[in-house]
Amino acid sequence: ANRSNNAKLVLLGDAGAGKSSLVLRFVKNQFIEFQESTIGAAFFSQTLSVDDASVKFDIWDTAGQERYHSLAPMYYRGAAAAIIVYDITNQASFDRAKKWVQELLVQGSPSTIMALAGNKADILDARRVSEAQRYALDNGLLFMETSAKTAMNQRSSFKANQHKALQE
Ligand code: GTP
Numbered sequence: 001a002n003r004s005n006n007a008k009l010v011l012l013g014d015a016g017a018g019k020s021s022l023v024l025r026f027v028k029n030q031f032i033e034f035q036e037s038t039i040g041a042a043f044f045s046q047t048l049s050v051d052d053a054s055v056k057f058d059i060w061d062t063a064g065q066e067r068y069h070s071l072a073p074m075y076y077r078g079a080a081a082a083i084i085v086y087d088i089t090n091q092a093s094f095d096r097a098k099k100w101v102q103e104l105l106v107q108g109s110p111s112t113i114m115a116l117a118g119n120k121a122d123i124l125d126a127r128r129v130s131e132a133q134r135y136a137l138d139n140g141l142l143f144m145e146t147s148a149k150t151a152m153n154q155r156s157s158f159k160a161n162q163h164k165a166l167q168e
Pocket residue numbers: 013014015016017018019020021022032033034035036037038039062063064065119120121122123146147148149150
C-alpha cells in the first residue's frame with residue numbers, strides 16, 4: 001500500500017441493534033446468536049486495503065444501554081466516521097438512532113461522516129422501519145441495510161466510510 005491512514009470509527013445505537021455483531025463480522029467474519037450486551041465500550045483494531053491505500057481502523061463499539069449514554073462523547077469525539085445502527089424490526093431502535101444523529105449534529109465534530117445502518121435485514125418479514133432511507137437522504141447520511149448474520153453489506157458499510165475518510 002502506498003498510503004496508510006488511521007481512522008477512528010465509532011458505532012452507536014440502541015441496545016440489541018447489533019453493533020457488536022457487525023464489528024465481530026467485520027473483524028473475525030463470525031456471528032454469535034447469543035451475543036452478550038456490551039458493558040461500557042469495546043475496542044477493536046482492523047486494517048483494510050482498498051486499491052493502493054490501507055486504513056487502520058480504530059473501532060469503538062459502544063454500549064447501547066441508556067446507563068452508558070454519558071460515556072458516548074468520549075468515543076465519538078474526533079471520530080472520522082460514526083455508524084449509527086438500528087434494528088429494522090424495531091421502531092424504537094430507529095427512534096433512538098435519530099436521537100444519535102441529532103446529538104452528533106449538535107455535539108459531534110462536523111468532520112465526522114455519519115452512516116445509518118439498518119441491521120437485521122435478513123429478517124425481512126419482520127420489518128417495522130421503512131422511512132430510514134428517506135430520513136438518511138434528508139439528513140445527508142450514508143445509508144445501508146446490513147445483516148451481521150448473513151454478512152450482507154456489512155463490509156461495504158465499513159468500506160464506504162473508508163472511501164469517504166480517504167477523501168478528507
Ligand atoms: P449492546 O451491546 O447492548 O448495545 O447491543 P448491540 O447493539 O451490540 O447488539 P448485539 O450485537 O449484542 O446483538 C443483539 C442480538 O441481535 C444478538 O442476539 C445477535 O445475535 C442479534 N443480531 C445482531 N445482528 C443481527 C443480524 O444481522 N440478524 C439477526 N437475525 N440477528 C442479529
